[in-house]
Amino acid sequence: DVVMTQSPLSLPVTLGQPASISCRSSQSLVYSDGNTYLNWFQQRPGQSPRRLIYKVSNRDSGVPDRFSGSGSGTDFTLKISRVEAEDVGVYYCMQGTHWPPTFGGGTKVEIK
Amino acid sequence: QVQLQESGPGLVKPSETLSLTCTVSGGSISSYYWSWIRQPPGKGLEWIGYIYYSGSTNYNPSLKSRVTISVDTSKNQFSLKLSSVTAADTAVYYCARGHGQYWGQGTLVTVSS
Secondary structure (H helix, E strand, O other): OOOEEEEOOEEEEOOOOOEEEEEEEOOOOEOOOOOEOEEEEEEOOOOOOEEEEEOOOEEOOOOOOOEEEEEEOOEEEEEEOOOOHHHOEEEEEEEOOOOOOEEOOOEEEEEO | OOEEEEEOOOEEOOOOOEEEEEEEEOOOOOOOEEEEEEEOOOOOOEEEEEEEOOOOEEEOOOOOOOEEEEEEOOOOEEEEEEOOOOHHHOEEEEEEEOOOOEEOOOEEEEEOO
8 A cells, every 4th residue: 555654743833824744655646647646634623524635736615725735746745824723633645546545644733 | 515424323243244324415426436434533544445326346455355335326325334343443434425525424333242
C-alpha cells in the first residue's frame, strides 16, 4: 500500500495566522491519465470527514477560499491563509491513485 | 444536495457477520461509485471497498476475504457485509460517494460478546 506521511502531528495556531500541513507519499501519485488523485479532508470533533480539496488543488463547493492545496508527485501541502475558530479539527490527506486508497495519519489543528 | 445515511446493528458478536446499509437521497445511485470507509475509535481512516452502480466491486486486499459490498439501485441503497468479525473490527463505519465527495454521518459498530 502507498504510505501517506503527514506532518506535523499537531499544529497549534493563533487565530488569524496562517497554517500549513505537509503530506508525502511513498510513491508518485500521478495516474496514467495524467491526473494526481490527492485529496484533503477536514474532520471536526464529533463529525464525519468533509472533503476540502480534490486532485491536489481544486476546492470543493462551499469550501472557503482561505483553504488551498498545492504540490506534485509525492509532496503536497494544505494551507490555511488565516485560521478561524471553525477550522479546529483533524486534517487528512488521501491518495486515490493506487489501490487501495490510503489516508495520512492526520494533523490536529488547534487554537493556541 | 446528496445525503447518505448508514443503518444497521450497533453491536455484533465475535465471529458473526457485520451488516450495514447506506441509503442515498437527493440523487440517484446510478452513475458514480460508492464506498465504505471505517475509523476505529481515536484512530485514522481505512478504505474498505467500493461498488459501482453496475455492481462491479473493488475491495481492500487486507479485508477482501471477509468483505462483500452490494447495491440495490431500486432502493437507492448499497450494503456492506463483513464476516468473522473480531474486536479489531470495532469502528465507526462511513459510507461515501466516490473518493469521499459526500459522506454519511457514520455509525459505530462494536464487536463484543
